[in-house]
Amino acid sequence: MTPEELLKSKNINFKYSSSDLVVNCLSPEHEDKNPSMRIDKITGIFNCLSCGFSGSLFRYFNKEQNLLDIRIQNIKNKIKKLVKEKIYKPLTAINFEKEYRNISAETFKHFEAFTDNESKDLEGRIAFPIYDINDDIEFIHARYINSDIDPKYINLPANVEKTLYPIKVYEPNKGFIILVEGFFDMLNLWDKGIKNIACTFGSSLVGKKDIGNVKVINKFSQYKLQGINKLYILFDGDKAGRIGAKKLREALKNSYIIEILDLEEGKDPGKLSTKEIEIIRDYIYD
């Protein structure tokens, strides 16, 4: 059953708007005269732009969701992408496999780190291919190796839609994942034994309240499909990190159990020591 079929079976009127269905808010507390609830046509995830009520249409009506529909859509997206130009690692890339910033060579190998001094864009940088759920490279993420001058991080192509990475959960049966802001935060925790980890490429995933929520919920649907139901948010111990963490919790609170792990002022996960990470690991894994 698709979200459209489900709405029809419940005699709920809806309109189409780009990739969404638009209905009167389903919240009993919201008398919605101008339809302000958007429902994702594929996942059935809904969000009311006016009151913020959000969740899954299937769960709301206690119906089994056909995950096959979502998988089919993923395949369609994959085909669409094949038609588009593919991104490859440059032929002149050299594997980066040594210790750097207190992170082991093995971890860099696992994430396929490379350098490419033949490339004008990547010269002097350590770079990583960012794979999507279908194992295609979505973009290349890179930072300067020996300096912090701006722009410290770049993406190729520039202005790519930021994603969550890795999007494939290492141990999905654990049911949880830890979210950090930066790629090197993710590397550091992975390196010290926290494998169910992903980076969000910045603390400001949730933009303007309304539209932002639907976008974020959709972004996280790939984790839901892999059986993740709990998120730990471990953003930087600064103002931006704390605000970002709270906004993210707000956007996802109806889809996940969420716990914010507050870091001391001035700390960030990329600089935590092995000892400090062990404390976090013991807390989460026990």
Ligand SMILES: [Zn+2]
């Ligand atoms: Zn509403």
